[in-house]
Amino acid sequence: MSMQRCCPPGEIASDEFGAAAELLKALADPHRLRILATLARASDEVCVCDFTAALPLNQPTVSHHLRVLREAGLVTGERRGTWVYYRLADGARERIVAAVDGALRAQVRA
Amino acid sequence: MSMQRCCPPGEIASDEFGAAAELLKALADPHRLRILATLARASDEVCVCDFTAALPLNQPTVSHHLRVLREAGLVTGERRGTWVYYRLADGARERIVAAVDGALRAQVRA
DNA sequence: TCGTAATATCGATGCATGTCGATGCAACGC
DNA sequence: GCGTTGCATCGACATGCATCGATATTACGA
Numbered sequence: 072m073s074m075q076r077c078c079p080p081g082e083i084a085s086d087e088f089g090a091a092a093e094l095l096k097a098l099a100d101p102h103r104l105r106i107l108a109t110l111a112r113a114s115d116e117v118c119v120c121d122f123t124a125a126l127p128l129n130q131p132t133v134s135h136h137l138r139v140l141r142e143a144g145l146v147t148g149e150r151r152g153t154w155v156y157y158r159l160a161d162g163a164r165e166r167i168v169a170a171v172d173g174a175l176r177a178q179v180r181a
Numbered sequence: 182m183s184m185q186r187c188c189p190p191g192e193i194a195s196d197e198f199g200a201a202a203e204l205l206k207a208l209a210d211p212h213r214l215r216i217l218a219t220l221a222r223a224s225d226e227v228c229v230c231d232f233t234a235a236l237p238l239n240q241p242t243v244s245h246h247l248r249v250l251r252e253a254g255l256v257t258g259e260r261r262g263t264w265v266y267y268r269l270a271d272g273a274r275e276r277i278v279a280a281v282d283g284a285l286r287a288q289v290r291a
Numbered sequence: 292t293c294g295t296a297a298t299a300t301c302g303a304t305g306c307a308t309g310t311c312g313a314t315g316c317a318a319c320g321c
Numbered sequence: 322g323c324g325t326t327g328c329a330t331c332g333a334c335a336t337g338c339a340t341c342g343a344t345a346t347t348a349c350g351a
Binding site: 077100102128129130131132135136139150152153154 | 297308309310311312313317318319
């Protein structure tokens with residue numbers, strides 16, 4: 072006999088990681104991580120003008136990154152007068168860790 | 182006078198998230214998440230042939246994703262005979278969570 | 292040694308994304 | 322009203338990346 076199998080069948084995880092990948096994609100940029108870190112360490116909200124001043128990016132690019140984070144549900148923005156203030160969304164960290172755990176925690180399914 | 186400030190100076194996180202972004206970029210793909218989930222739930226290693234059989238991708242594409250995960254230090258591969266077996270790298274989940282926490286945990290630095 | 296099977300690598304292609312200048316829009320002061 | 326300022330959107334451009342076919346590499350069996 073030839074054809075010896077490489078291994079027992081094994082279980083392959085089903086394809087349900089689209090949402091998790093979207094969330095992690097929003098995270099996977101150094102400038103966006105820096106924005107999130109600033110928001111996480113600020114007790115309150117942060118003005119967009121502070122980001123444009125601190126980041127080595129032009130204003131439209133900063134606005135773009137804020138939009139990506141907003142659409143991922145990781146931050147929320149609120150206009151107050153001329154300025155717009157951003158803050159971390161509630162449970163942002165927990166949602167991310169849950170996405171990671173959904174893939175990497177060696178769990179038994181029901 | 183005009184020119185009223187939008188907010189007190191505030192602290193902007195320094196630019197040290199390049200490595201974290203690289204790690205998260207390796208994660209931010211549904212097929213790679215599925216590969217990691219399979220490895221996390223397998224008590225032992227998994228043969229490449231199982232991935233090529235289970236994923237809706239051609240063999241070179243699977244090999245590409247495994248390489249990305251390998252170069253990110255998330256998995257390790259070992260050739261045994263004709264087949265190559267992959268397993269989750271030690272502390273993979275912890276490294277990822279640490280990268281997330283480095284950005285999102287509201288901590289005071291030393 | 293030769294053929295075959297399992298992976299990895301290479302080169303090309305198409306799509307996604309980060310970046311920027313130009314412009315639009317909203318809010319404020321005059 | 323008008324001008325200015327802060328931010329968002331648009332369009333264009335370049336780069337990056339996922340995907341694949343073709344080919345190379347490695348190991349095994351006859």
